[in-house]
Every structure is written in structure tokens, then in C-alpha cells.
Amino acid sequence: xxxxxxxxxxxSIQEGExxxxxxxxxxxxxxxxxxxxxxxxxxxxxxxxRSNEREKHSGRLRVTLxxxxxxxxxxxxxxxxxxxxxxxxxxxxxxxxxxSFGAGTTVTVRA
Amino acid sequence: xxxxxxxxxxxxxxxGQQVTLSxxxxxxxxxxxxxxxxxxxxxxxxxxxxxxxxxxxxxxPGRFSGRQFSNSRSEMNVSTLELGDSALYLCASSFxxxxxxxxxxxxxxxxxxxx
Numbered sequence: 001x002x003x004x005x006x007x008x009x010x011x012s013i014q015e016g017e018x019x020x021x022x023x024x025x026x027x028x029x030x031x032x033x034x035x036x037x038x039x040x041x042x043x044x045x046x047x048x049x050r051s052n053e054r055e056k057h058s059g060r061l062r063v064t065l066x067x068x069x070x071x072x073x074x075x076x077x078x079x080x081x082x083x084x085x086x087x088x089x090x091x092x093x094x095x096x097x098x099x100s101f102g103a104g105t106t107v108t109v110r111a
Numbered sequence: 112x113x114x115x116x117x118x119x120x121x122x123x124x125x126x127g128q129q130v131t132l133s134x135x136x137x138x139x140x141x142x143x144x145x146x147x148x149x150x151x152x153x154x155x156x157x158x159x160x161x162x163x164x165x166x167x168x169x170x171x172p173g174r175f176s177g178r179q180f181s182n183s184r185s186e187m188n189v190s191t192l193e194l195g196d197s198a199l200y201l202c203a204s205s206f207x208x209x210x211x212x213x214x215x216x217x218x219x220x221x222x223x224x225x226x
Contacts (some may be wrong), residue, residue, distance in 0.1 A: 009191065033214070042115070042201060042217035092212040097166045098144065099212055101154035 004032075004089045004102030012108045017074040021105040023089030026068075030092045032065055033099065034074050037086045046074075048089075079109045112137060115218035117202050123224045129190040132221045136183050136204030143185040144215065148199040157200075160185055189223075197225045198221060 007022045023032070031050045035043040048070065049056045049065045058064045062075040076083055086106045090099040116135040124130050136143050145157040156169040160179035177187040183204075189196055199220045207213035 030212075035215075035217075040199065040220075040222070042219045043203075043215070045214045045216070047215055053212065090154075097142070097159040097161070097212060098156045098169070100156070101146075103153045 004091050005088060005102060006087070006094075006102045006105045008106070009103070010106045012110065013079055014110050015079060015081060017079055018111075019079050019083070019107050020073050021087055021107070023072045023074070023102055024099075025072075025089075025091045025093075025102075026070065027091075027093045029067070030095070033062060033090045033092070034061075034072075035088045035090060035101075037104070038090065039085075043088065052068060053107050076107075079107075081109050081111050083107060084109045115202055115204050115216050117200075117218035117221050119216075119221060120219060121222050121224075123226060124192050125226050126192055126194060128192050129188060130192060130199055130223060131186055131188045132202075132223075134185045134187075134202030134204075134218060136185070137206075139181050140204035140206050140216070142205040142207060143183065144186070144203045144205070145187050146202055146203065147171075148220070150196070154201070157187065164225055165180055180223045192225045194225050197223060199223075 004023050004025045033048045034046040037043045047058050047071045060077045064095045088101050088104045092103045118133045142161045144159040147155045158168045158177050163179045174190045177186045201220045203215035203217045
């Protein structure tokens with residue numbers, strides 16, 4: 001089974017609104033990463049947050065991490081049509097050179 | 112700097128055939144990972160290579176194999192193809208040498224259709 005699970009599975013918002021998606025995981029992690037994937041293409045790294053960090057910002061992105069609840073959230077502020085994509089969280093749970101990906105949240109931004 | 116290059120981008124095979132996919136990492140990256148993406152199973156880890164050594168392998172049958180060359184380029188092979196092998200195969204490279212997994216840089220993928 002996958003380490004990370006995203007919620008919701010799909011999200012539809014109006015341009016300019018904020019989009020929030022959540023990720024829950026099962027085991028202790030070294031870090032948690034968020035990726036974006038445009039339809040049928042490769043994944044693009046958005047942000048990495050380490051287990052000893054609680055919040056991180058990058059442009060319009062804000063990521064939080066709560067290791068006590070084994071959860072993370074990704075907030076995209078002032079969304080644009082170009083933000084339409086699938087978003088995946090991925091966890092690095094041990095020093096085994098792999099990431100475990102969640103099922104993803106599909107975000108649609110309506111003009 | 113050129114990104115991760117995967118070839119071919121699209122291919123169609125029939126059951127029982129074999130396929131070889133190629134991946135050229137970003138210059139200077141010595142770690143290469145492969146993932147399989149399907150609508151039903153999502154992104155599943157296949158294997159990771161560093162300096163021609165496989166450091167980890169996912170839970171896939173022995174029909175799935177890979178290798179890495181001295182120039183860090185990597186190939187994966189799937190033998191005796193099954194319909195369920197239809198997927199987007201993604202290669203990713205990383206600068207991280209050891210320990211925690213850092214940022215992965217993905218290629219555009221090779222979309223395999225098995226008929």
C-alpha cells in the first residue's frame with residue numbers, strides 16, 4: 001500500500017481562490033515532498049519539508065507538516081488556470097533511496 | 112542544463128514481447144530511479160541505481176529489470192509483456208549521494224501500451 005494518501009481526490013476552484021490539499025502518511029519520515037504533474041507528463045518538484053520543520057513557503061505555495069498527526073497540507077494561494085494539474089505528496093520514510101507517492105489530488109482551476 | 116531525457120516517449124507492444132526503455136539523467140546526477148504510473152496503482156517504485164549499483168528494488172516480478180552504465184545513463188527492461196504492464200514509466204535523477212532522498216527530477220516518461 002502507498003505511504004501517503006491525499007485528500008481530497010479532486011478539487012475544482014475558481015481562478016483567484018485558494019486550494020488546499022492534505023496528505024496523511026503512516027510511518028516516520030525523513031522528509032515529505034510535493035510534486036505537480038500536468039496531464040500525462042513528468043512530475044515537477046514543488047517543495048521539500050524536513051521532519052524537523054513545521055512550515056515552508058515557496059512563492060504562492062505554503063506547506064505545513066505535523067509529524068505528531070503524520071500529516072501535511074499544501075496550500076496554493078491565488079490560483080491560476082496554469083495550476084490545473086495533479087498534485088502528489090511523497091515521503092522519504094527511511095534511508096532506502098526511494099520515495100513513496102500518494103494517489104494524488106486533481107486540481108481544476110476554472111477561469 | 113538539459114533535463115532528464117527518456118526514450119522512446121510512446122511505444123506499442125504486444126503480449127509476450129519485451130521492451131527496453133532508456134533514461135539519460137541530468138549531467139552530474141549519479142542516482143537514477145524508475146517509477147511505474149498506472150491509473151489503478153498510482154506511482155510505484157521500480158528501482159534505484161547509483162554508480163551502476165542497484166541500491167533498492169520495488170515489489171515487481173523478475174520480468175522487470177534495469178541497469179545503469181558508467182555514464183549514469185540507465186535502461187529498464189520488461190520481458191514477456193502482459194496487458195497490465197501498460198503504463199507510464201517515469202525516470203528520475205537526483206544529485207543526492209546517500210542517506211535521505213532529496214529532490215527528484217523527472218523525465219517526461221515513456222508511455223507503454225501492451226495489446
